[in-house]
Amino acid sequence: MSLTLLNVIFAVVVAIAFAAGNAAYLVWAERRGAARIQRRPGPNINGPFGLLQPPLDGIKLMAKQLLIPFGADRILFIGAPVLAMYPAIMSFVTIPFSDAIVAHNINVGILMIFAFASTGSMSLIFAGWSSRNKYSMMSAVRAVSQAVAYEIPMLITTITVVMIAGSMDLMEIVNQQSASILHWNIFPLLGNSHNILMPVSFLIFFTCTLAETNRAPFDLGEAESELVAGFHTEYGSMGFGLFFMGEYANIVIGSCMTTILFLGGWSCPFGLFPGVWWFLLKLYLLIATFIWIRWTFPRTTIYGLLNLSWKILIPLSLANLLFTAGLIKVF
């Protein structure tokens, strides 16, 4: 696919619309899901099933005044929410939704997505640092330690998948899994890897996605009970709105990556009608699991979080990496 100007503009518009639309309606889905789990109806006043709630919330947020606290670092303070949103939109450039729907496939797609994803935690640091607020500052410190702790197992697990696929091209990784459900990287039986530890890898990757997107039970950056609202304590108006949307856009990216790396992307489990709908189905099932997990588990402590990463996830992912390398050598 050639990279013409029209192509680029179209891709940008679609990516922003997809990210923003998902962010808006995942908030609705989250609130409805939370309500169902807690046996409430959830937002149901505005429009059928409360479907007009997200645009109305958006209008409310946009109509509010953007206050910058006295003594705050203005440039960083304004820049942080933008930084929260942009990695998610940038990542859509290379994520393939099906073999035809991809803005621009590059042969180091994984690398690019992880490069942008790691700048996502910069937004938390900037916001926490520039707010001139002790709670925000503590939240920034936590965000850094959390990002460091969870990028490692996530990247090691990704390396495992890249080793099996022998490519960093997302299209290529999906194509190698597309033969049948048993070729998916989560299932070890057929395909390149005969690695029985791949379900563990999937769990590690999924856990790290949760932690990377600052979702409960790992949302220590915005632990309300301890840090007021963490890094976005001082933000109002669309500054807060962008953080909020950024969180959901990052969930979409994380779920896209999990789908591509482990669940066979757009390939169908039974070989029927491969296409973008299978990708979207897997994507939204994963997102539903995100929401389900958030409303099931209480927030961990910062010690629990770091212990989980350094004592369990990193050793296990390293062991799996070695095991996979051995298997590749053998077969």
Added chain:
Amino acid sequence: MVTYFKDIYSGLISLFIGMGVTYKEFFKPTVTVQYPYETLTMTEKYRGHVELVENEEGKPNCVVCGLCQRACPSACITLAGEKPEGEKKKVLTKYILDFTRCSLCGSCVESCNFNALNFSKEYNLASTRKEDFIFDLLQRLKDRNA
């Protein structure tokens, strides 16, 4: 080393059990009441502010003995009555409840020997003015029968 893997395994299993619990809850019907659109009927023993009890003719049961006024620890109740010509009993002419001071202790209801007072089931009480909470119970009785 064995306990390390055992802990991981049991921890993982407990996570899935927890998710099973919320999965089951997801499909159960909602239990909350959408308050302004639907309301619950109050239980038998619900204590709202006191209300006068009427007899068959729609007149209050009260004989203006004043026991409730004396029983009230916060002096919320002001009542007055008169004896019309040729009648045996006194007739209530005024019954004011100052609900701003009432603590809903129920001493007035307890002290009443003529079944003239009971608790109402009213709970939609909100106002920005103090005067709205000084109830004329006689007027409320008339409004109720009207």
